[in-house]
Amino acid sequence: MVDFELTEEQKAACKMAHEFALNEMRPIALECDKEGKIPDELIKKAAAAGLTAMAIPEEYGGGGLDQLTAAMVSEELFWGCAGIATTLGANSLATTPMMIAANDDQRQRYFPRLCDPDDPKFAAFCLTEPGAGSDAAAISTTIQETDDGYILNGQKCFITNGGIADFYTVFCTFDKEKKYGGIGAVIVERAYEGVSIGKKEDKMGIRASNTTEVIFDNVKVPKENLLVPMGQGFYNVMTTLDLTRASVAAAGVGVARAAFEEALKYAKERVQFGRPIIAQQSINFMLAEMAMKIEAGRRLYQLAAWKATKGLPCSLESSYAKAFGGDLAMEVTTNAVQIHGGYGYMKEYLVEKLMRDAKIMQIYEGTAQIQRLVIGANLMGITDAYPWG
Numbered sequence: 001m002v003d004f005e006l007t008e009e010q011k012a013a014c015k016m017a018h019e020f021a022l023n024e025m026r027p028i029a030l031e032c033d034k035e036g037k038i039p040d041e042l043i044k045k046a047a048a049a050g051l052t053a054m055a056i057p058e059e060y061g062g063g064g065l066d067q068l069t070a071a072m073v074s075e076e077l078f079w080g081c082a083g084i085a086t087t088l089g090a091n092s093l094a095t096t097p098m099m100i101a102a103n104d105d106q107r108q109r110y111f112p113r114l115c116d117p118d119d120p121k122f123a124a125f126c127l128t129e130p131g132a133g134s135d136a137a138a139i140s141t142t143i144q145e146t147d148d149g150y151i152l153n154g155q156k157c158f159i160t161n162g163g164i165a166d167f168y169t170v171f172c173t174f175d176k177e178k179k180y181g182g183i184g185a186v187i188v189e190r191a192y193e194g195v196s197i198g199k200k201e202d203k204m205g206i207r208a209s210n211t212t213e214v215i216f217d218n219v220k221v222p223k224e225n226l227l228v229p230m231g232q233g234f235y236n237v238m239t240t241l242d243l244t245r246a247s248v249a250a251a252g253v254g255v256a257r258a259a260f261e262e263a264l265k266y267a268k269e270r271v272q273f274g275r276p277i278i279a280q281q282s283i284n285f286m287l288a289e290m291a292m293k294i295e296a297g298r299r300l301y302q303l304a305a306w307k308a309t310k311g312l313p314c315s316l317e318s319s320y321a322k323a324f325g326g327d328l329a330m331e332v333t334t335n336a337v338q339i340h341g342g343y344g345y346m347k348e349y350l351v352e353k354l355m356r357d358a359k360i361m362q363i364y365e366g367t368a369q370i371q372r373l374v375i376g377a378n379l380m381g382i383t384d385a386y387p388w389g
């Protein structure tokens with residue numbers, strides 16, 4: 001039985017997120033984009049509303065949202081501002097490896113730090129390196145076991161919240177010869193000696209978010225901070241991305257929806273050749289295409305997130321959703337600029353920012369091509385496509 005009705009809890013979470021996006025994010029979105037930062041005041045308000053620790057279990061002070069509800073909240077926040085929403089949502093990516101693998105002691109020591117509304121902290125997911133992007137198994141950050149713990153050395157790049165995080169979930173290799181079989185993960189605090197922040201990136205879009213290098217120079221990591229032992233790290237990364245990609249797909253839908261609304265409003269107001277341009281079939285069809293694909297993108301991410309919530313395998317659906325959602329964001333924002341004509345190219349029109357923000361949706365958490373690679377690899381094991389179980 002297919003049921004499209006949201007629960008009261010889901011409706012309340014989406015409404016709260018939408019109001020936050022409308023009243024708190026939208027009014028400062030262009031300013032944050034220009035300045036490349038977010039006021040502390042806004043982070044505090046977001047933390048007080050539970051938006052920085054949505055997925056952390058309630059027993060540690062978090063929102064305890066399931067993947068489906070979290071993805072729908074993500075759509076609303078990205079509708080508000082993709083740069084701010086990327087900052088607020090990054091804790092979910094950083095803590096998913098912990099939700100999979102952390103022991104009780106690690107949960108108790110680290111989860112509450114992200115849930116304190118008076119002093120909200122961030123965590124950051126450290127996988128990507130200068131030489132290991134799509135090829136995640138090629139990471140070179142090394143970890144060596146010592147008598148009382150580990151020594152970590154290496155450099156991570158493009159780390160969301162790298163410069164503002166309190167701790168990091170760091171994927172590293174115990175033995176590079178073993179390729180993905182050598183990968184593990186540790187929890188590293190910003191305060192540990194030898195941890196430093198490298199270059200802060202000057203990005204095309206999602207400019208409000210903080211993206212930096214993070215460098216580990218002979219960092220002593222205590223034994224109790226081993227998160228994933230050697231050999232299990234790559235599976236943890238793959239499972240993490242399977243679980244989080246639905247929210248990135250939802251982000252793409254949110255950005256696309258924001259652009260569609262702007263284009264629709266403009267097409268109704270803008271008069272050329274004696275009538276509103278929405279009456280021109282060429283424009284009307286562009287808007288119809290946008291509306292149809294946004295609806296399809298939403299159903300795809302909801303399916304992936306629903307499967308994740310149920311604990312069902314969701315790798316294929318997550319990649320369908322992420323590939324579609326990223327491409328959707330790029331296509332819809334580009335066409336929204338097109339509908340605005342020359343005005344859309346100007347910074348005072350929101351669609352200009354939306355188009356710049358959209359591009360990252362085809363890149364981060366697995367490029368559009370990697371998603372197709374995952375889908376294609378799944379096809380090898382599929383002999384028919386009968387969908388009814």
Ligand code: COS
Nearest residue numbers: 127128133134135136137235238239242315364365366370
């Ligand atoms: N869940 C669990 N295990 C998985 C998995 C998944 N979704 N995908 C692959 N694995 C397992 C495989 O089963 C295999 O295990 P065994 O050898 O024990 O059978 C192992 O992982 C290696 O798989 P594979 O050979 O497919 O790995 P590759 O190195 O070829 O990489 C891709 C696979 C390309 C899918 C992976 O590197 C990837 O997702 N890259 C993108 C990384 C990314 O998203 N980066 C962005 C960082 S976050 S901003």
